[in-house]
Amino acid sequence: MTATPLQLDEVHSYYGKSHILQGVTLTVGPGEVVTLLGRNGAGKTTTLKTISGLVRAAAGRVRFLDADITNVRAHAIARGGLALVPEDRGIFGLLTVEENLKIAVRKGSLWTMDDVYRHFPRLKERRRNGGAQLSGGEQQMLAIARALLNGPKLLMLDEPVEGLAPVVVDEIVAQIRDIRSSGIPILLVEQNLAVCTELADRHYILDLGRIVYEGSREEFIADAAVKDRYLGVGA
């Protein structure tokens, strides 16, 4: 039986005393793309950070490929194959594109530098440019490429298309679709509904630190009330 890529059970976490996650339970199955939606302030980024070990879970459990990783150190989790592409992309501005990529290369990863350059021709063109000189879309691609070079067994993306022009958004969505077909499960935090419905198998909605909805792609598309209530200004 294949291991479940990601399982959260009643996870609570805090920023100082601020109780951000108030019992989050969710699953990402093998090969799935699952989105985590919600208004800002709901706790989406905190959820990703708690999973990847950047924020301490005060209660509950996080399991990655059936192994308990709750409060394991962040670098150990990353080494285990859980890759996070954060909202600010985390590009090393002082390094070139190529250098940014090279430090992420790992033996045994299905993705090599050649694969990356084939998939992201734009990065190949700009490989000698400094990270800080890239456009928003290029930085996003670089961040995703870097995560792939690590050979992830689960990829988490925090608002990958925020602030990008429509054409670039299309490109990135296509790239995410490719990654999905290579079998890597993806947890996607995104506020852009069109992108979500394009890519996802299942959707979760987070509101005030709790999961308030779980539905398949079809169910979600059909349910306007839920969208208004938890993502809009309430029906």
Place this chain on the structure above:
Amino acid sequence: MDRQLFHFALAVLVALLLPFFIRSGMLATEVLIFAIAAAGCNLLLGYTGLLSFGQGIFFGLGSYTLGLALVHTTLPLLPTLVLAMIVGCVVAIVIGALSIRRQGVYFVMLTLAFAQLFYFLAYTFSDITGGDNGLIGIPRRGIGPLALNSSWSYYGFVAIIFLIAFAALQRIATSTFGRTLLAIRDNGERAQAIGFPIRAFKIAAFAVSGAVTGLAGALHALLIGIAPLSNIDYHMSESLLVMTIIGGTGNLFGSVLGAAFYLIVSDTLSAIWPRWLLLLGALLIVIALYMQKGIWGLIERGVGIVLGRRGGPDAMAPGPAGSERP
């Protein structure tokens, strides 16, 4: 007995008992003089959270002011001391106003830069200050019929001034003003956001600190009969900070302890071992790592253990900036 009164009583005790423990009238007087200066430094550091490397400027200018007044004019002693305080106050206002335009490490560097500036000014204008040789020949003028020529009569005079200065600083520290400084140290941004013009308050803190430190510098020049260049150099600023930190920035009496400790230890050790500064450095490291509340903090802890209670520190006490409370 309330805390303030208790500390004042301790200060009186120190002033009364020093002559019995220290043979040299000069050393005993120095302890009280530097206690005043360290308390002035503490007002900025412990209460306002400002680490000023410029205290030597006010100390040195206090010395020069008194020196120039007594050597070149017939001004009586007390007005001369007041003049030294005014000079210290005004210069502190200017330096403070300029330095607080930056925060944190940059603020510290600005005060350091000013310290160097004034040192070089003192060095260069040697016809006024005596340059390297210092301003020599300062007469120990008396007050009216009272002569202050002997070591212990001068000590008595300084002791009285010390107690007045200490009481005044206590008053200031526990006033609305002092409490506002504590708030500024705790969270300057919020203090501003609730209506306090924090720049003005920081400058006011500098003004008081400058006046008090200038007074100490003047008393020192009168003690040794000369206003030396070393009173305005970087080492003086550094020593004043060290005394303040060693004693404990938690309250004003800590500064008295710090000055006493520093001076008595340096006097004793320097006679025994030429490399005694090494020990001082090591002590500073120990304090920074384990004794952030300084000697006073150690005493408090000791007393607490002896009396068997786990007294929590006073919530409204000042302390080392950035100290993490459990």
Place this chain on the structure above:
Amino acid sequence: MTAALLSTDGLGVRYGSFTALSEVSLSIEPNTIHSVIGPNGAGKTTLFHALTGRVRPSSGRITFNGQNITALTDDRRVRRGLARSFQVTSLFHRLPVRENLRLAAQGRTPWQALRMWQSADRNRDAVAIADSILERLDLTRVAGRSAEELSHGQQRRLEVGMAMASRPLLILLDEPTSGMGIDDIATMKRLIADLGRDHTVLFIEHNMGIVMDISDRITVMQSGRKLVEGAPGEIRDNPEVRRAYLGSMMTGGRA
């Protein structure tokens, strides 16, 4: 129609080449509860920074109680009657709760605090105000504890209390319920509604339940601009608002 207590005209804030706020024109009526909502990056907190004086507007004008306050620093605005609470709790952590409030009350007349000879407790007014707010916020029990020892809910209430202490005409609350559990949220909701009785309140919130229930008027922002404004009923059904939150095109909402 009563004159607006606070109004802005073409308010804009730029950080270098990035425009955080542009052409925002608001009008807040006295004695109303007015909320500001909007998706990520809408500029809500920047709006607060500009209104309270923490940030200098690059363009536009702010009029408060009939006076142009655009150039005033934040401490001076407090003295005119404009106070705020912060999204990330920003108290005097090492000082007691009562002292926090006393300071906030004193902040209305800060020059009194330059009296170096006068003991702090002699200013009876400030102490009295602090005590009355402690009562109103149900914090009297913990008045002597240092602020950092309070629970999160208590700290958030104290945050609001700090704004109340200067007896402002207008209180700005930045995400007052952030990180709170259900019980604390209910208490805060009651507090805000109660505040609306003797103050004018402007608040940013993500909790739509509270926003819809207690607001008299709602301003919706998007990408640094005011999108739409109206009563809760109007906003709820407004298609533009829905689109702002839910998106309709393949953009990140910031074309």
